[in-house]
Amino acid sequence: MPTDFAATKAMFRLPDGVIYLDGNSLGPLPRAAANKMAHVIKDEWGEMLITGWNKAGWMAQPTAVGDRIARLTGAEAGHVVMGDTLSIKVYQALASALELNLDRRVILSDSGNFPSDLYMAEGLIKSLGRGHELRVVAPEDVADSIDESVAVTLITEVDYRTGRLHDMKALTAKAHSVGALTVWDLAHTAGATPVDLAGAGADFAVGCTYKYLNGGPGAPAFIYVAPRHADQVRPALSGWLGHDAPFAFDLDYRPGAGIERMRVGTPPVLALAALETALDIWDMTTMDDVRAQSIALCEQFIAGVEAACPMLTLASPREAAQRGSQVSFKFADGYAAMQALIARGVIGDFRAPDIMRFGFTPLYIDAADVDAAVAVIADVMGNRLWDAPEYHARQTVT
Incomplete structure (x- = not known):
């Protein structure tokens, strides 16, 4: 049965007068989240106190929620666990991959990768002190750069600036053909495009849940x-x-079984509760439905903006199959233009040096929203409404 996207839209709190095209950076609030968190705070934490770890199932949350993420990313059940931040998970995955390929010294990534991933790789290399190299190539050169010197590839499947989509299955196969391992960052694909980790043969993958998965700011x-x-x-x-037995309090570390060993610290119980309400909405749809609707919305948006705003240059791939669920345009004064749009209720974001990004999440964005957004963009750009002093003043978060 096709997804009822009108029903999913009704399950999010969206401010009046706002067209939210920034779910690729922070998803909106599920309406059920406030009550769910209130329940956990008052009825579980408030009444159960520390017994909530057992009675309310807090300790099992990371793997229980992980299985729900697995459904959206094509992972095998029991092989995804929640917790910590994306940067920490990148570090974990990369360090583990390097230990599985001890005779090799190259970490291969691309210039479209999110800088934090590269920073974590650089820091790990310095800590190891074994002569590893972070080799960064252009996105289109990744496949040809995978050779017998590569220990592991560290690739974000969708370029955070342009939305360019890597071919996970092909690049993983190429890596395996020369004995390399793969770490995939799904920050801009989990909840945006169909992912098949098991089918692609991926070795490791990491991702965040505050973007398309709508888990809230700082979600695990x-x-x-x-x-x-x-x-x-x-x-x-x-x-x-x-640890295999955390409450044995052994002085020596003994890794837990399977994915449990990738847990680090105390589970973020409140954040996981909010995320669970978002995943309840995801249970109402399929990634194939989401992808088909996303492509339709993006195509509609590109056509409308290009017809009305010749001063904007498409930065995303024109072919839908090569693009994630975002559309980016280049404009020299993109920061000011985006601030002017936000002031008029069309919320996207800006990425240096000149990228205006717009994210499309069919769970709460529809064709009428796209038409309304295009009309505002045409007004702001065509009448140079962005060229006012207040829109050029840079804020901390862009």
């Missing part, structure tokens, strides 16, 4: 470890909840 990250690696990887961050 997730990590996936393929079944073939799950019982042999050594977690570089050997936290007490990744």
Whole structure:
């Protein structure tokens, strides 16, 4: 049965007069989240106190919610766990992959990767002190750069600036053909495009849940470890909840079974509760339905903006199959233009040096929203409404 996107839209709190095209950076609030968190705070934390770890199932949350993320990313059940931040999960996955390929020294990434991933790789290399190299190439050169010197590829499946979509299955196959492993960052694909981690043969994957998955600001990250690696990887961050028996309080670390060993610290119970309400909405749809509607909305948006705003240059791939669920345009004064749009209720965001980004989430964006957004963009750009002093003043978050 096709997804009823009008029904899913009604389950989000969207301010009046706002067209929200920034769910690729922070998803909106599920209406059920406030009551769910109030229940956890008052009835679980408030009444159960510390017994909530057992009575309310708090300790099991990371893997229970992980299984719900697995459904959206094509992962095997029992091989995704929640917790910590995306940067920490990148570090964990990368360190574990390097230990599985000890004779190699190259981490291959691309210039479209999110900088934090590269920073984590640089920091890990310095800590290891074993002569590893972070090799960064252009996105279109990744496949040709995977050779026998590469220990692991560190690739974000969708470019955060342009929305360019890598071919996970092909690049993973290429990596495996030369003995390399793969770490995939799904920050801009989980909840945006169909992902098939198991089918692609991915070794590791990580992602956040505050973007398309609508878990809220600071929502926990997730990590996936393929079944073939799950019982042999050594977690570089050997936290007490990744121990085989945390409450034995052994002085020596003994990794837990499978994905449990990738847990680090105390589960973020309140944040996971909010995320669960968003995942309830995801249970009403399929990623194939979401992808088909996303493509339709993006195509409609591109056609409308290009017809009305010749001063904007499409930065995203024109071919839908090569693009995630965002559309980016280049404009020299893109920051000021985006501030002018936000002031008029069309919320996207800006990425240096000149990218205006617009995210499309069919769960709460529809064709009427797209037409209304295009009309505002045409007005702001065509009448140079962006060229006012207040729109050029840079804020901390862009």
